[in-house]
Amino acid sequence: MTSGRPTVLLVDDETRVLESLTRALDEDFQVITAESAEQGLDVLAAEFVQVVLCDQRMPGMSGVEFLSRVREGWPEVVRIIISGYSDPDDMLEAINRAGIYQFIHKPWRPENLLLTVQRAAEMQQLQSENELLNLELRAGVSELRRQVAGKRERVQRRELSDDRILRCADSPMAGVCQLADKVAQYDIPVLITGETGTGKELMARGIHYKSPRRDKPFVVENCAALPEELLESELFGHKRGAFTGAYQDRVGLFQQADGGTIFLDEIGETSPGFQVKLLRVLQEGEVRPVGGASPIRTDVRVLSATNRNLWCTVQQGSFREDLYYRLSAFALHMPPLRDRREDIPLLANHLLQEIAATMGEWVEGFTDEAMACLVRYHWPGNVRQLQNEIMRMVALGDGERLGVELLSDVVQVALETPPRDEAPILNGAAVPGERAMTLQGATGRGTLKERLTELEVDMIGQALRRHRWNKSRVAEELGLSRVGLRNKLKRYGLDGEGTS
Known part of the structure; x- marks a missing residue:
């Protein structure tokens, strides 16, 4: 196939799943489908494919077995697996045997799936370009040093450019960028908050490249992407034999970032057990690999980000208060678009x-x-x-x-949504569901139960508007748990999008 778009191979034994995956990706990618691992191998032998996406549970050859074959025959292809299971042993087997790039858990969301595949395709392109560069750099050590220095300079120049976060002079983002420029010079932790897609990682990169650590590594980890056991191994490393699947020693990201910066995205999604271990790392400046006998000193600046109201999670008891203060020595909030x-x-x-x-x-x-x-x-x-x-x-x-x-x-x-007096607007979006019309207040008609229901919907709607759909604050004001509020939003058809 010839196309200017990257080619993605989808492998699943269910036709409906292949159709759903194709609909989510065909606008951005050239999509090829296969209903079995064997068909997938035939496609790879005949077509140039950048990304392979397959199901774990398939008759005959499993997803891990198939991706292991792909790794042996086509190591440059980026491998992604979809699974409805999150057993750590299965994940470790997939990482060690198949060298997968990412897990996608069922049920998946189209926008998240598209973003993951886009990043995988970009990584494959960069890997290909890097291999070509490596061939050119064999001229000698001096040439290698010159080109590495040139790449570092270009990266720093790009990251230091004001164009990285575009804004007008009177934009709310202008003040945020000024604060970031000031705090970048000081070696203190920074907590970056804001909704998904507001540019938190971009801001973290800007802080790193404007800091004295700019010549050292900048390492990123999404804390919501892995279960606690794998996240601990990824960040702190592990020793051979520490757990099932640990066939060799692994250097953690904290060691890889030594002298530089580590960016912990979605920090609010971590478990209480992991929070205790991370707090110790921040307090002592040392990490202990899983299964290791002695700690290892590291010099790392920690930047973190979350789309949650982290202070509310502290008050609810799901995030440690002492860790919150460690991470938020300086806080930056990224305004939504x-x-x-x-x-x-x-x-x-x-x-x-x-x-x-x-x-x-x-x-x-x-x-x-x-x-x-x-x-x-x-x-x-x-x-x-x-x-x-x-x-x-x-x-x-x-x-x-x-x-x-x-x-x-x-x-x-x-x-085309009607004005506020016809359909109330919450967090910039029309309230979904037919019950939205009752937010104008109780009608004064109907049974007591119906009128109380209308009054409850009205109170919740006003609280949602007042707190811009921040469910944690709404639950706190109304004296509800988050689960209780979520159930009421679903019952009354008010479960729209917004900040958690």
């Missing part, structure tokens, strides 16, 4: 040029009507959603300017 609408034209035009160049297209810009719609939309997925929307528009467009007709149904439906 709906609160910095003045930045949207600048961001949209910049993303358009990057995306068009990547896709090999030439686009002059947006029509005035399309740009007005982009500015009006509430962007619950923030910059990441804006990027994907523009990517879709470029793929569908065939003119010099992208028009409003190219916007996705999600955006167009939201823009």
